[in-house]
Amino acid sequence: ETGVTQSPTHLIKTRGQQVTLRCSSQSGHNTVSWYQQALGQGPQFIFQYYREEENGRGNFPPRFSGLQFPNYSSELNVNALELDDSALYLCASSFRQNTGELFFGEGSRLTVL
Amino acid sequence: KQEVTQIPAALSVPEGENLVLNCSFTDSAIYNLQWFRQDPGKGLTSLLLIQSSQREQTSGRLNASLDKSSGRSTLYIAASQPGDSATYLCAVPQIYNQGGKLIFGQGTELSVKP
Numbered sequence: 001e002t003g004v005t006q007s008p009t010h011l012i013k014t015r016g017q018q019v020t021l022r023c024s025s026q027s028g029h030n031t032v033s034w035y036q037q038a039l040g041q042g043p044q045f046i047f048q049y050y051r052e053e054e055n056g057r058g059n060f061p062p063r064f065s066g067l068q069f070p071n072y073s074s075e076l077n078v079n080a081l082e083l084d085d086s087a088l089y090l091c092a093s094s095f096r097q098n099t100g101e102l103f104f105g106e107g108s109r110l111t112v113l
Numbered sequence: 114k115q116e117v118t119q120i121p122a123a124l125s126v127p128e129g130e131n132l133v134l135n136c137s138f139t140d141s142a143i144y145n146l147q148w149f150r151q152d153p154g155k156g157l158t159s160l161l162l163i164q165s166s167q168r169e170q171t172s173g174r175l176n177a178s179l180d181k182s183s184g185r186s187t188l189y190i191a192a193s194q195p196g197d198s199a200t201y202l203c204a205v206p207q208i209y210n211q212g213g214k215l216i217f218g219q220g221t222e223l224s225v226k227p
Contacts, residue, residue, distance in 0.1 A: 004156075033213040042117075042202055042217030043157070056207075056214050090156055094213045101147065102204075102213055104157040 004093050004105035012111045013081050021076040021108045023091030031055070032074040033102070034066060035090040043090055049074055078110075086112045115140045117205060119218035126193055127226050134188040134221045136203035141181045144209050148177050148188050149202045151220070157202065161188070193225045 005024045013019050025032050031050045035043035045058040049068035063079040072093075078085055088107045116139045126132050136146070145164045149157040161170045161177040163186065169178040176189040186203060200222045204215040 006156075031213050033215075040219075042204075042219045043215075045207065045214050045216070048213050058214075088154070092157075092213065101159050101162045102215060103159060104149075106156040107154075109154065 004091055004103055006089075006091050006105035006108050008108060009106065010109045010111075012113060014113050015081055015083060017081050017112075018077065018079045019081060019110060021078075021089050021091075021110075023074045023076070023093075023105060025072045025074070025091075025093035026103050029093035029095050029103070030072050031094045032068055032072065033092045033094070034074070034076045035092065036060070037088040037090055037107070039087075046076070081112045083112050086110060115143075115205060115207065115216050117203060117216050117218040119201075119203060119221050121221060122219065123222040123224070125224040125226060128193060128195060130193050130225075131189070131191050132193055132223070134190070134201050134223070136186040136188070136218055138184050138186075138205050141184050142209060143181060143205045145206065146177075146179055146186050147204050147215070148175075148186075149204065151200045151202060153200075160201075190223075193223075195225050195227050198223055198225050 007022045033048040034046040037043040047057040048055045052068045065077045067075045090107045092102045092104045118137045147162045148160040163170045163179045174191040179186045200220040202220045204217040207214040
């Protein structure tokens with residue numbers, strides 16, 4: 001059974017650019033959730049994907065968007081990057097019909113200069 | 114609106130000490146509560162999940178309790194070791210029985226000194 005994997009692990013962008021982060025969910029999990037974690041803070045829920053559709057969204061602007069693919073992997077896209085977007089982006093997977101444990105990847109560290 | 118608070122923000126203890134980490138939530142109608150561990154710059158590792166019908170869960174030297182009526186959960190770590198040094202986070206679902214959409218506390222940064 002493979003765990004949640006994310007790529008890239010680190011990346012540096014400049015203001016105004018666009019970024020795509022990728023996530024492969026844990027084997028058997030059909031739901032992917034994305035979180036943003038600023039330094040010294042707890043993770044903040046961005047959105048969740050189930051059956052390739054967005055299934056709930058946190059307080060993030062539309063320039064944060066995502067995709068889920070038939071194999072349940074997912075992408076997080078952020079357009080028009082701002083300095084405050086610098087954070088650790090975490091992907092978590094779960095099984096939709098199970099409101100139990102959430103399993104996280106190691107995250108993608110984004111720095112916006 | 115559900116809010117989750119963890120106090121203290123940081124804690125330093127000598128090796129071998131038993132310790133308790135606290136987590137408070139404002140809405141007692143929670144479906145479950147999950148404790149995580151996070152090493153610096155890393156992702157979150159699930160430690161324990163307590164369902165709303167449970168009072169406590171144990172895994173090795175860790176014991177988590179849940180008191181919904183008072184809006185509190187505690188994570189007890191027995192015989193602490195330097196390898197326990199990390200940030201510990203608690204989280205509850207935003208919506209009662211919808212998994213994956215969690216509200217997190219800000220975490221307690223634990224340092225265990227040899």
